[in-house]
Amino acid sequence: MQFNLADLFEAVADKVPEREALVCGTSRCSYAELDAGANQMAHYLASKGVKAGDHVGLYMYNCNEYLEAMLACFKIRAVPINVNYRYVKxxxxYIFDNADMVACIHHREFIPAIAEVRSAAKTLKLCVSVDDDSDFALSDIDAVDYHAVQQSQNKARDFGERSGDDYFILYTGGTTGMPKGVMWPHKNVFFAAMGGGGHFSPLGACEKPEDMASRVTEHPLRGIALAPLMHGASWWYACIQLLAGNALILNHKRSFDGESVWQIVADEKVNAVQIVGDAMAIPLLDALAANPDRWDLTPVFNVGSGGAIFSDAKQEAFKKFFPNVFITNSFGSSEGGQMGMDNGSKKTASGLGNVSRTDYMDVIIDVEGEPRRHAELGETGIFARAGYIPNGYYNDPVKTAKTFIEVDGKTWLLTGDAAKLEDDGSITVFGRGSNCINSGGEKIFPEEVEDALKAHDGIFDALVVGVADERWGSRVSAIIQPRKGIQLSLENIQEHCRKHIAGYKVPREIHLIDELPRAPSGKPDYKTAKAFAESGKGATS
Structure with a gap:
């Protein structure tokens, strides 16, 4: 047995085979059923030539098949690839080409989108379609029906030996705006992002793979993942629950609605609610305020957030509705895993939270032209992690070299978060120091939106910044220098952008300016541009 996610899951499934594992709408399955279904899909993929190290796209909404297919990949040492279903052509x-996918498991609804890109996906040989309410023809992309081919396979668990070095790749935003595949060895992601199996056990993290079964508690919890599984925070949360022998409840709704969520929480007697920052907190709180005493939510004892800003005000609001509930606010990244948690014990008023400085958590000073070094007390630098970290970015050696660096003979991951080494030796983490916009947990990079804007015939130049938004944390604001004599409207700009980028990246406001601010070097002056947007100058509806 290895620190491989398939090995670890199988140990849990053998320990509690009849325990409920997954619930998504009307679909329910036990650990034994989930394991058997994953075995069948693994056999099918292998029969079609999918082998160790091959990449398999998961292009689906939340559903039990998503996690079943993930486990199927792990069982044959293939690598599941998360595909954001909001992406446009x-x-x-980009992702179908960059990720080198040989197969894609997808909801039927996405057949037209796959048809548009399949010719450019040079390695894609197999499409497996999960049925939904749509009626697109499987023949359009030579797809096969998921359950039909699955049922033709045996349920035996007769796979070869696996490794803790097998990959778990998580695609996330990159500095160019296009996604980057973070290459996590199973063992590393298990300890860095999944607590090493010790989240719910008094025994703590596993010391050896065989410890996994002993970390399954007698009384399982019921936790709901509200974000789409295509996002790392939700994907990892799902793995944490399954490796603990808990019941994982998925939000089966295609859009986020507070009342619907609380109905699921009440119906399923959920104990732990996992959200992504204020973007989810606000509609949930609004639904509670508008429907006093509508739901029996007494089983809830934890509301936790990760992946986006969960403001103090919203945390306090939850405490008013749930005075005895444990509120947690985790921070980390797709590259760093879970790096800390604020549970009300922050040492400073500012920042996301505090962590202890260790041999594997530190602040690195990375100044161009100077040797990289560890920070001294009182210095501010970049939050960094060593030890259980990824091996780099798939197909991107340049970004890998910039992010994974050597200091004093040890490899460190630079998270991109600004951090300060306090006088007492603790680390205060402040968040992203780049121009990345985090809107409701979605990473949006200005360069990508700017490229879309500049494709508009009426736009001479444009800069994109994030401005504060009560619900989403930040919203996309575009500062536009129009061509002479051209009249631009927000509606026109949004309609144009939706042809090039996903809806959540489209500017929510535009500000017209005679000349964009730039530094003497010619580089964009984002600081001045953001101040212009925040002032409301040039705002156009």
């Missing part, structure tokens, strides 16, 4: 072209 240009973004899909």
């Amino acid at each position: 240009d973004e899909l072209l």
Whole structure:
């Protein structure tokens, strides 16, 4: 047995085979059923030539098949690839090409989108379609029906030996705006992002793979993942629950609605609610305020957030509705895993939270032209992690070299978060120091939106910044220098952008300016541009 996610899951499934594992709408399955279904899909993929190290796209909404297919990949040492279902053609072209997918498991609804990009996906040989309410023809992309081919396979668990070095790749935003595949060895992601199996056990993290079964508690919890599984925070949360022998409840709704969520929580007697920052907190709180005493939510004892800003005000609001509930606010990244948690014990008023400085958590000073070094007390630098970290970015050696660096003979991951080494030796983490916009947990990079804007015939130049938004944390604001004599409207700009980028990246406001601010070097002056947007100058509806 290895620190491989398939090995670890199988140990849990053998320990509690009849325990409920997954619930998504009307679909329910036990650990034994989930394991058997994953075995069948693994056999099918293998029969079609999918082998160790091959990449398999998961292009689905939340569903039990998503996690079943993930486990199927792990069982044959293949690598599941998360595909954001909000992507439009240009973004899909990029990820289908960059990720070198040999197969794609997808909801039937996405057949037209796959048809548009399939010719450019040089390695894609197999499409497996999960049925939904749509009626697109499987023949359009030579797809096969998921359950039909699955049922033709045996349920035996007769796979070869696996490794803790097998990959778990998580695609996330990159500095160019296009996604980057973070290459996590199973063992590393298990300890860095999944607590090493010790989240729910008094025994703590596993010391050896065989410890996994002993970390399954007698009384399982019921936790709901509200974000789409295509996002790392939700994907990892799902793995944490399954490796603990808990019941994982998925939000089966295609859009986020507070009342619907609380109905699921009440119906399923959920104990732990996992959200992504204020973007989810606000509609949930609004639904509670508008429907006093509508739901029996007494089983809830934890509301936790990760992946986006969960403001103090919203945390306090939850405490008013749930005075005895444990509120947690985790921070980390797709590259760093879970790096800390604020549970009300922050040492400073500012920042996301505090962590202890260790041999594997530190602040690195990375100044161009100077040797990289560890920070001294009182210095501010970049939050960094060593030890259980990824091996780099798939197909991107340049970004890998910039992010994974050597200091004093040890490899460190630079998270991109600004951090300060306090006088007492603790680390205060402040968040992203780049121009990345985090809107409701979605990473949006200005360069990508700017490229879309500049494709508009009436735009001479444009800069994109994030401005504060009560619900989403930040919203996309575009500062536009129009061509002479051209009249631009927000509606026109949004309609144009939706042809090039996903809806959540489209500017929510535009500000017209005679000349964009730039530094003497010619580089964009984002600081001045953001101040212009925040002032409301040039705002156009």
